[in-house]
Amino acid sequence: MASTTFDFASWPPALSDTQLETLTVYATSYALSHGLLYLPPTASGRQPTVPSSAIHAPISLFPAPFPRKLFDQGRRIQKAYNILYARIAMDEEFLDRIMGAEEGVGKVDDFIGQLWRGWKKLRDVGLVQPLQFGLFRSDYLLHAPANEPLSIKQVEFNTISVSFGCLSQKVAELHRYLLSATNYYETSPFLKRENFPANDNITGLANGLAEAQKAYGVPGSQILFVVQTGERNVFDQRPLEYELLEKHSIHIIRQTFDELAHTASLDPSTSVLRVAVPKDIHPSGQVEISTVYYRAGYMPYDYATPADYATRFLLEESCAIKCPSIALQLAGGKKVQEVLTQPGMLERFLGDEAKYGKDGVLSQEEIEDLRKSFMGMWGLDVAEDMLTPDVDAVKAGREEFGVRKAREAALSLVLKPQREGGGNNVYKEAVPSFLDSLPPQERQAWIAMELIKSPEDTGNYLVRAGTESQAPVKAEVISELGIFGWALFGGSTKEVKEEEVGWLVRTKSKDSNEGGVATGFSVLDSLLLVD
Structure with missing residues (x-):
């Protein structure tokens, strides 16, 4: 048994049928009332221009138990991860060797190869924007090998289209509401307010985007959200738009690759990126873009035609700050994750005082703290x-x-x-x-990659919209913790400005090998910190 006073096999607490039904009504009503939503699927796969209905996102009824000290560790090492991946994105030689189309992954993976070749051509001409911006999420599972203490192990590090920041904040608020409304019927002594950590992803992620806007430095410029056609997960994106407008007076424009193929253009002398809009929407008929924020572009199906790749390279060529750049997208590759486990690789990016200066390196203790999160691969x-x-x-x-x-x-x-x-x-x-x-x-x-061994016999009640009864399903589950961060970096000094900004939990049935919420494998969850 892992060394903790909390018994994971005791979760979730027992509920009567009446308690379970009441809790489900409270939870789904709160979700529908507070924007914890998805657009419903359609037969055509395309969403109407003007949405007229929504369903609640898949959710859990109880928060997921997680050791407090391991949650603190995940938050602590996010600083190192932010710096690490920023520096990888600035190391062209490393990315060429590991992910390139001449000697790396891009040689055998056509999607990666196409991105790399387009990036290489632009580099040969000369990239005009030295700054890069990343919204990150580092994902972990609890690791509970026999006769060893619990630890956290990294599943992957995400550098593009990092999702569920906004909805994760809302599901944390949902569970705090259920605690206030019902006290969870006093079914567990662990279910008390001090064990429900605050989560302010929306403010944190929007502050990062606002830093990119500030670095671009042109008043009245806007942030471009590149989105997928038929996107159902809009309620995870819109709160960032509202926060940027209300707190930072920054306007957003949302377009797909298909739309940008007709609306995006570069100024031939300055490489300023502009997007055409109707003149009755904007008097000039176009808006200047400060930052390109990708919520699309991470899968081959996002590039249905050569024109989509051409659009991506046009955006990359511009002087707008990219979130992420192609370099940063490549840095998030699984092969990079594997190479980082090799001896001396973390020291190359985090401990080289000759390259990064005395103030730019991490201590060996900080590097080892990060290395402890690796599985063998x-x-x-x-x-x-x-x-x-x-x-x-x-x-x-x-x-x-x-x-x-x-x-x-x-x-x-x-x-x-x-x-x-x-x-x-x-x-x-x-x-x-x-x-x-x-x-x-x-x-x-x-x-x-060696499989992470999660604690046995932990359960929860999972609630998904779209089923006939909407009844919660009790299942043995595995919960994945994600820690969010952002980094703004590049320029002549290669300085990295970064922050850790929040977290998410995704919970899936133990019978499911995959973990995507949008793909239907998981539900959104939150944390119950235990000792």
């Missing part, structure tokens, strides 16, 4: 020294050491490709047959 293409690609094995068509090791440890592994959005990983029993089908030349795009 390796590339399928690596040689036996676990550091270099096994090029000879690929040429000969034989298995690399990394593949053989994955076969031997299959039941304790997940294989991850360079894909975002959920539904792409390969787990345990499926690993050997997948390795049989994977062409040798594609192995470079995959990593093997």
Whole structure:
């Protein structure tokens, strides 16, 4: 048993049928009243121009128990992660080697290759905006191996279209409301106000975007939200728009790649990005863009035609600050995550005093604090020294050491490709047959990661809209903690200005290997801090 006074197997507390029904009514009514919403699915997959209905987002009835000291650790190391990924994005040589189309992942992954080649062409001409901006989320699971203390282990680090900041704040508020309204029927001594941490994602994320706007420095310029066609998760985006307008007087324009192909243009002499709008909306017929914030562009299906790639490269070419730049998107690659576990790599980015100056390095204790969050992982293409690609094995068509090791440890592994959005990983029993089908030349795009062992027998009540009864489902669950941060960096000094700004929890049935809320695998949750 892990060393904690809280018994995870006791969760959730028992409820009578009447208590469960009342709690569900309170929760769903609150969600519908407070913008904890999704647009409903449509037969065509496209949303109407003027929305006329909404459903509540998938939610839990109880907050997820999480050790207080491990939550504090996740918040503490976010500073190191913010700096780490900012510096990776500024290291072109490293990204070319790890993610590029000549010797890295982009050589075998066409999507990554197309992004890298477009970025390389722009670099060869000369990028006009040295500043970059990132909204980040580092995701963790509790790790509870036998006879060892609980720890947190990183699942992944997200650098593009980081979602659910706004709705996570609202679900934390929902659980605090349920505590105030019902005291959860006094079913657990842990359910008390001081164990429900505050969450102010909306202010924190909007403050970051406002810093990018300030750095751009042109009064009246606007922030461009690049969104997906048929986006259902608009209620996770709109609160940032409202916060930016109300607190910072910054206006937002939302457009898809399809729309931007017709509306976006660059000034040939200044590279200023402008987006055309109807003159009865804006007198000049166009608005100048300070910051491009991507809530699209992270998956191949976001680039349905070559014109979509052309639009992405047009935006990248501009002097607007990108969130993220292509470089920062590439930095979020799974292969980068794997390479960072190799000896000396964290010290390269966080401990090199000659490169970053005395005030720009982290202590070895801070670096080790971050390293403790890593699980074991390796590339399928690596040689036996676990550091270099096994090029000879690929040429000969034989298995690399990394593949053989994955076969031997299959039941304790997940294989991850360079894909975002959920539904792409390969787990345990499926690993050997997948390795049989994977062409040798594609192995470079995959990593093997040791599975995180979450506490056993923890449950919750999950409530999803769209089912006939809307009844909560009690399930054994796994909860994932995400810590949000932002970083503004670049320029001649390569200074990194950063903050940790909040958190989320996503909870899924233990029977589900994937974790995406938007893809239907998870529900939104919040934290109950326990000792």
